[in-house]
Amino acid sequence: MRKITVILFVLILGVFAAACSEESSSDQQDNKTETEEETKEKDETESASSDAQHSEQPFKAVEPDDSAAPVREGLTEEELNNMPSAEAHGGDRTRMVPVGETLVKGAEDESSGPLKDHRIVAYYGHPDSENMGILGEMEPDALMEKLKEQTQAFSNADPERPAVPMIELISTVAQRTPGPEGKYYHRTSPEDIDRYAELAEENDALLMLDVQLGTDSVMNQVKLLEKWLKLPYVHLAIDTEFHVAEGETPGVNLGQVDGAEVQQAVDYLSKLVEENDLPDKMILVHQFMDEALTNKEAITPTDNVEVVLNYDGWGDSATKMSLYRKFVRNEAVQYGGFKIFYNKDEPVMSAEDVLRLDPNPAVINYQ
Numbered sequence: 001m002r003k004i005t006v007i008l009f010v011l012i013l014g015v016f017a018a019a020c021s022e023e024s025s026s027d028q029q030d031n032k033t034e035t036e037e038e039t040k041e042k043d044e045t046e047s048a049s050s051d052a053q054h055s056e057q058p059f060k061a062v063e064p065d066d067s068a069a070p071v072r073e074g075l076t077e078e079e080l081n082n083m084p085s086a087e088a089h090g091g092d093r094t095r096m097v098p099v100g101e102t103l104v105k106g107a108e109d110e111s112s113g114p115l116k117d118h119r120i121v122a123y124y125g126h127p128d129s130e131n132m133g134i135l136g137e138m139e140p141d142a143l144m145e146k147l148k149e150q151t152q153a154f155s156n157a158d159p160e161r162p163a164v165p166m167i168e169l170i171s172t173v174a175q176r177t178p179g180p181e182g183k184y185y186h187r188t189s190p191e192d193i194d195r196y197a198e199l200a201e202e203n204d205a206l207l208m209l210d211v212q213l214g215t216d217s218v219m220n221q222v223k224l225l226e227k228w229l230k231l232p233y234v235h236l237a238i239d240t241e242f243h244v245a246e247g248e249t250p251g252v253n254l255g256q257v258d259g260a261e262v263q264q265a266v267d268y269l270s271k272l273v274e275e276n277d278l279p280d281k282m283i284l285v286h287q288f289m290d291e292a293l294t295n296k297e298a299i300t301p302t303d304n305v306e307v308v309l310n311y312d313g314w315g316d317s318a319t320k321m322s323l324y325r326k327f328v329r330n331e332a333v334q335y336g337g338f339k340i341f342y343n344k345d346e347p348v349m350s351a352e353d354v355l356r357l358d359p360n361p362a363v364i365n366y367q
Contacts, residue, residue: 057279058233060204061118061155061162062148068156071355072099083358087329089322095358096329100158102362104332110303113280114164114206114235115335115362121151122166122208122365124339126173127192133367134342135169140199143167147205150366157351158360166206166235168284168365169196171228172221174212174242174250184214184250185221185242193228200233208235208284213243214250218261222268229269230276236269237284237310238262240292256291259298262307270302282306284337284363287327288313301334308363310337314344317353324357337363 072080082093096105102119103109109116123143125133135143147165154163171193172185179186193209200207209228211221218238228234243255262285269281283305287293293309301307309331311324320338328336338354338361354364 057112057114058201058204059114059118059164059206061164062151064155064159064162065152068159070100070160071157071352074352075099075356079356083325084321084356086318087321087325087357089318089325097359099356099358100160100360102161102335102360104329104334104336104359107301107332107334109301109306109334111280111301111306113282113304113306115282115306115308117161119154119158119161119163119361120166120206120363121147121154121163122168122363123147123150124168124170124210124365124367126170126188127196129173132170132173135167140195144199144203144205148203153351154355154364157355164206165203166208166363166365167196167200168208168210168237169193170212170239171209171225172211172213172216174214174239174255176249176251179214181216183216184244185212185216187224197228197231197234201231206233206235207231208237210237210239210286212239212250213255213257215244215246215248218243218257219264219268222265226272229272229281230278232279235282235284236265237286238265239286241286241288254289254291257285257293259293259295262293262299266299266302266305266307270305273304280304280306282308282335284308284310284365286310286312286339288323290327296331296333299333306335307333308335308337309333310339310363310365312337312339312365312367314339314341314367316346317349320345320349321357324361328361329358335359335362337361337365339365339367341367 080099083095123134125135127136129136151163151165171188174185178184197207209225213221240257241255242250243257244250244253266283309328311327313323324338336359
């Protein structure tokens, strides 16, 4: 009888041990599942944090005044439905996009670039030349003060899209002699580029480096700027009119850039953003005549590079507005830009006048 009792005790002990082992295994599996879920959640959180950091733009918009109201609130129903008569130039005045919209009709912006929620106001030129723009007329600190005042006017005219100040520095200047490289351009000194890069950074502004190509290629010029384009607040502009063929002279012969060359720069900048974990960037392309920019259909923005077609002719405002319609609205890519000449336009258009254009310019640069 005692032997049977011992055997039964051993059997019960075995069943209890097996149950404990199974429960322990189940607990371990539950713990493993919880750990895997926690790790996955942590990875997703870190990934989201990394994406947010990647898209963070290094600038500070000029805040609108408390009393600021959008331009559209002061427009009549007719003005809301139609572009300015000067822009239409006798044609159909029907707007393509509502007042306040900066994307051209049918365009999208998949990036987190500066133009997604903001407008850019830029001062253009070269520090060694008063004739090339306002940048050469003023000392850097005074220039920045005036630029912020001009930017304020656009923030007040459209408080829903606060404006950001930007310096547009000509980094290579087209010239009428071959120069040291034999390519009819002169490079702005690295010291000057560094000086204006520091000025932009200190003032929470942006810097755009503008290339006047001479007989060089777009990509050769862009690669010369890689050091600065790797900075999070530096962007690119292409001055098409100064890109001439061999045997021609900038300033004598009208230059031309093919849209496929612009697209090479877009793709290059897009890769630069990805490989260096930079905030998304923009490329601005200047044009004031048909011949200066061809094959526009080849230009395609990416998910980290925005594209602006900038009308930069000077003269009477009515002509400028109609040519903006021609080169930007009707031959659209993504965003529009509009240049204003303080000393050559008649009259100099106000922020309110500019923001009645269809579409609203995303970039306004002053020369």
